Amino acid sequence: MIRRSLRAPVRPGWPLLAQGAALGVLAALGQAPWSLWPVALAGFGGLVWLYSRTTRTGHAAWLGWAGGAGYFALSLFWIIEPFLVDIPRHGWMAPFALLFLAGGLALIWALAFGVARHLGGLWALVALWSAAEMLRAVLFTGFPWASIGHIWADYPMAQLASLGGTPLLTFLTLLISAGPSLQQRVIGTGLSVLVLAAAWGYGALVLGGNLATDTGKTVRLIQPNAPQHQKWDADMIPVFLQRAIDLTAASAPVQPDVIIWPETSIAYPLDASPNTLAGIAQAGGGVPIIVGGNDRVDGNWHNTMLLLNPDGSRGATYYKHHIVPFGEYIPFGELLAHWGIRGLASRDGAGFAPGPGPALIELPGIGTALPLICYELIFPRNLRGLATRPDLILQITNDAWFGEVSGPYQHLAQARLRAIEQGLPLVRAANTGVSAVIDPWGRIMAQTLLGEAAYLDAKLSAPAAATLYAGIGDWPMRGLLMLLLIWQIAARRRNRVDVSGAQG
Template sequence: MHWITRPGWPGNLLAMAAGALTTLALAPFDIWPLALVSLIVLYLGLRELNPRQALVRGWCYGFGLFGAGTSWIYVSIHTYGGASALLAGLLMLGFIAAIAWFFALPTWLWAKWVRRNNAPLADALAFAALWLGQEAFRGWFLTGFPWLYSGYSQLDGPLSGLAPLGGMWLISFTLALTAALLCNLPRLRMNRSALIGGVVLLLAPWGLSLALKTHAWTSPAGAPLSVAAIQGNVEQSMKWDPAELDAQLKLYRDMTFTSKRADLIIWPETAIPILKESAEGYLSMMGKFAADRDSAMITGVPLRQLGGHGEYRYYNGITVVGEGDGTYLKQKLVPFGEYVPLQELLRGVITFFNLPMSDFARGPADQALLQAKGYQIAPYICYEVVYPEFAAGLAAQSDLLLTVSNDTWFGTSIGPLQHLQMAKMRALEAGRWMIRATNNGVSALINPFGKITETIPQFQPGVLYGEVVPMHELTPYLRWRSWPLTVLSVVLIGWALVARRVKRQTASCADAL
């Protein structure tokens, strides 16, 4: 306990280890209690630190979290980005050191302005509010990096019933509040009213979640639809090679032609690795095949459009042929994978900064959903499914959810399984079926409770067959999003700031007297 609460490197290293523990609470390990342990260590470790010490402690926690949880970045840079092992390691360390500041700044703020050691119940509530603010800010600043949120640990845990109420955000808030309340129970025992309030706050969210775990917030909007999701397992080294284009188009064509009849035929992200305008004949052929089967076919394909200044802009997109309609342009782009920040300086420095198709533009925000077989489908291309609020905005207009991806960039790392876990959470939050079609796995069908009903092996070609059910009605989270929790958090932090200021003024007056 002494190492946890006092300043110095023993405590900082322990905070780093605590951050790494969160990775074990998430996919593919799913040891959910470790998320709570991690938060307990962080909360206790900030109790006696001054702002500068808290900043270092928070940075160490973030470094441990991202160092353990984003190891797949090394695979992307080294194996597929062409960087040497040394350079890839240095780039990864630089990235981790930079994003660890997402924890350093809130912990500095906590120690300087928000912490209330003399009011343990209010202190626990303020800690949960600031923790939520940290996660929200991390998902927004500079397009965001909404990865490794603690709430995902509860997808198969006791708090999963809260997801349709307040999304993953409510779960994260509850975990932080629980951790702080458990730490403060000895202090709360000195005040009977505070103790009763603390116990109620501690137990109520867990009891509510358990009561709601099997509650269906949405209902079927029609009969089940059969699905055939094609997993081509095309090597990343072949993906954008012009010499391999015909082989890839033939692969998806033949796998589709020999598949069982299905209402929805789904191909993954950029399954057609050439511009849509160059593949019109091919798409027309596949559209006729789908229509003859009374099917809708949805595929990833890049597009270009003429911009206002007479220059073409390129987009990562999805289009529908056969018994459906619509084209969607990706809005949330992956830095370096789909666009290069400061590209005037970085392009050409190493191969990683000049990857194929790394000059995409962002699609407009006011796009219509895809339509297939008479239903509205909310599309998410790869990275987009990890943004809770963005995903909820599309899901609220939809009957079905669809995410297509090419997780080949992650290799055999834990990245694809983390990505899948976030897609499962989106289905649970929305109370809707999710179709997930990827190039090399994990392709899956996910029900409205966030459970996989069908999947096929990773790293091999195959066709995923199953059924999904269009759903209507909105979960509370789709209806209200994170606004109620945001308002509560702002009030709690504001309360802490005002109370601390009043205490300081009172102390100054007492000293003056």
């Protein structure tokens, strides 16, 4: 006997698209700063339920696109902020940037929904939707911001990232969301509750059984709070520089072991600023200082992290290697510059040049650090594959580009997940905030407020044991998703045989 669903199929058209978009918006409320995971689960669950009522590949694909468009429109609406820094030059691009980004990323969800409907079954959707999120982390250099698994950054369940990274969190989120839409609804709902409780309980046990170990070292994070629209103003540059110097020289009961300035905190070219560097070093009072700036090497500009020695000389240098498309560079930049089209943070038309790749730097008296500049932190792959395990992750960033509503908090949430994935402490100095010191389990040990000028002195935690995810990365999740898809394809073939036999 062939079982048929008693659910009435959904009708294609604008009502389906509107419902999908609304549910996508609900799902986005799981992202920081809202972090409403029950609302997010309701949104994802609603999309799964609507998918279960579709009967055609095209209808499912349109539903996936609408859900993705709503989800990315809300979770990534901060993307308009960089275009509003220089409104006469870039302001007209702001709405198009959001529309094209949300609509473009939604195409990946549409593909997952459409192929899943072709294969049939909710398990196919869970597997392909999870795979779609992994795909957008690498496609066209990747953009994993606002991944589904990020909704757990503030909660114990985030500890599972040490086992399977964000992809595991994404898979479990969709698994939990899909349970109530199974034909055996009571069993499916019970399965969802069981998975959520088990994952939450595991995280609570990890957090309860692991306390941060104090290294006895103190880091000072400098947050000068230079708004992006004033940051490169010739009249304001010396104001922000002096503010950062004053924060560096501020007295405290305990002298810091290292002082960290944010990304591009020095507005003058590093290769032409010996007096500026000497003044900063003098303010440090014998403490090594990490500064951010723009360096020119062989005619190419680099977004740079520089270790400034106590005598003012240049020490270890790191050049950002994962630069932002259409932000720090655009293809054919020299040509397009003739029409006034440049990257938002670019120089000389072509923009910044990438550095040679991931590298470690030695912080005197602290240990070995993995340096990351801004956007590089959102890619877990930038933290793996090193020959030597560092003692900490060091990020400098200028989150003034992201506004003051959601972007900086989402960036902070991703920093917490990177710490969990690697089992390493993480320190981040952000121009406008949020600057923070994070322990190896993603707990914020100290932080500044967004939009304040301040310095933050905090103790540095010791590393935890190397995590499973740090060693093997995404391969187990790729294997699991592949097995699920093979199972669904085999089940579809069996159903075809059963139907043919029943009709014969």
